[in-house]
Amino acid sequence: MIIVFGLLALAVVAALYRYLWRRLVRDTTTGWGRPRRLGTALFVAGPAMMFAALFAELGHAPFLLQRVLAWPGFLWMALSLYLLLAVVAGEVARPLLGRLLERSPRKHPGPERPFGGAGNRATSHHGEQLSPQTEAPLRQLTRTENPAPAPAPASAPTRRLFVSRVVGGAAATAAVTTVGLGTYGVLRGPGVKRVTVPLAKLPRAAHGYRIAVVSDIHLGPVLGRGFAQRVVDTVNATQPDLIAVVGDLVDGSVQDLGPAAAPLAQLSARHGSYFVTGNHEYFSGAPQWIEEVRTLGLRPLENARTELTHFDLAGVNDLAGESTGQGPDFDRALAGRDPARACVLLAHQPVQIHEAVRHHVDLQLSGHTHGGQLWPGNIVAAAANPTVAGLDRYGDTQLYVSRGAGAWGPPTRVGAPSDITVIELASRQA
Template identity: 60%
Template sequence: MGVFLLVLALVVVLALLGAVHWYVWRRLVRDVTAAGSRSRTIGTAVVVLLPLLSLAALVSSGAGVPFGLQQAVAWPGFLWLAVLLYLVLGLVVGEAVRPVLHRVLDRRAARSAPAPAPAPAPVTVPEAAPAAGGGGGGEAGTGRDAGTVTPGAGTAARFDPSRRLFVSRVVGGSAAAVALGTVGYGTHGVLRGPRVKRVTVPLAKIPRAAHGYRIAVVSDIHLGPILGRAHTQRIVDAINATQPDLIAVVGDLVDGTVENLGPAAEPLARLRARHGSFFVTGNHEYFSGADAWVDHVREIGLHPLRNERVEIAAGFDLAGVDDIAGEREGKGPDFVRALGDRDRTRAAVLLAHQPVVIHDAVRHGVDLQLSGHTHGGQLWPGNYLAELANPTVAGLERYGDTQLYVSRGAGAWGPPVRVGAPSDITLVELASKQA
């Protein structure tokens, strides 16, 4: 049954992609080029090739394709998915614009058309002389008189096909320009690196000595065939510049194996914080070999928290749980192990990749949960979908006595593009109510 549903879902997705690309081809190729022209041939080839590259980019990592080939298909394949999203949105808006443009052009054509010439006088056709022995009349045997003919009578205006072509090119060109501009801006934001946000979180149990304690929170770095070592170095530089007391890497560090991405993660060894750097797994680690990555981050100086807790000298407990994706491997979060026997008079800060575990955190008396996973939606209007699957998409919210902070993440999954959800590193400053 599970295999059947998987195959059915795959068929539905492929059918949807096929329909979307047919729509794009119709509006951007067929409607704006002549049949049999070189432009139509090239446009058709591009619309066929790009989705194939996108599929290759999506499956190449899991299929064990050589990393160089993954990198070759990732840029065009993933960027096309982002362009396709905004291209379709632009073309759909254009459907409402088309009839308006047609009416405007029709009225302008009507105003600029020359005034019609006066109708010529009717021409009378004389009666034919009756043939010998025949009946009288205009037509033999009909008894009808000859009529009159008015040249041009009954002529109707016809739609100008050149105006249809003009409207198609204006709408299609505008949609393409908006899509490319949006994706270009969103790509620049990712490659530039995340900006640092500062958030103050008051905690009742934090002692006076811990007032102003700074935790640098970074999630969803997503090292892979597109974002590599330079991306990691930008993040490390930005975190170290904040001079944090503690660094929390909250999952989804990678999209690939240690063999391929180990060198890209090496700059993390240069993270500097008074009380160290800590790491918890995200769902993407379980797609990439979680145990191998836990060992690797430990080797470069991070402290993995796998359903564990440590006491921070400033006066609170720091706990971390494995991501729920680990349940498929018989692992996953264990809140009892991480938090069950602690002193609840001390504040507890929990690192958990996915916000959905907030209700477990509330039950175990956590004061602050730090999460990522959502990317803030990454590509508008994806934030509306993210809201359906997560209690909080971005920012700080309260659930009972527990506060939840969700970072938008420092990287991007799939397309290296963010629209309406800029990447961030967050400096969380704890505030004591005793201060």
């Protein structure tokens, strides 16, 4: 079944790329000249680089190879999405533009009538036919005085070709601009969101307590040490009381990405920094990364709880750990706590909210969704998660989902800007 599904998916992808090639290359060029050959080469090399980048990362290829393939391959992935959306939108504009051109006034010069013609005899100015002996010199004189017209210039593009070039050019411009701006937004680093969350059990003394929520940094072959430093600087600038790193820190091994993660040692908060695993940690060697973040000064919460001065802070492993016996254990993390104290839970995936409700958690902090990352990916994310981004309530439990600081795959975000969220807890007794 996996093989059949894979072949079916490959056939669908091939059909979509053929559609894009036909609209953007074949329909906008004439013959197999250089423009068509270059366009065809791009639509062969682009998908090849994309799949190579994916397989290199998922297959744990040498890190240098991953870095070489990642930029062109993953950027092509994002560009393909927006080329497809733009070309499909262009199908609406195509007939409208064609009709507009049909209605536009055009001048068609009439053909000049040749002097004499087949089967016609030249005549004098009196209308008399000339004898053949007189006609021949006259025709020769006429040819001399009225030389044959120059060859007509090459015909302009047909209306269909013109429409294809306008629509295709607009689609390509829109896609490149969208991906360019979305990539710039990721590389310049996440912005800061501030959200106030009231908790009924929070004592007055903890009113205004600030938790910096950082998720989905995704250090890897694209986002490296420089990006990690920008994240750390942004977090520290908020001067939080506590820092919560809620999973998907890395996409790769400690050996390859240890230097990239080193700036995390600079994270500074009055009550420390805490970490829970995300699903990507289990693709990257979760036990090794748990030890690595510990050496960087973060405290891992592996299905564990710590009692802070004014509330309990708990953390559970990600669901992806179940395959290795390291999955979430809410009973271990939350059983036996004082129910009169407020409890904040760190859990990477929003779907873990249902267990949090069952265990009477007051607030769950999550990531994982990226807010959809690439519009309209938010529709897909909404189908798989109870909340895609922002603050929501489930019974007596509140859930906050961060859009994340980085990006997976394409270093690009469209309609879902990256963020670091400062959660300010509010006491209802204040």
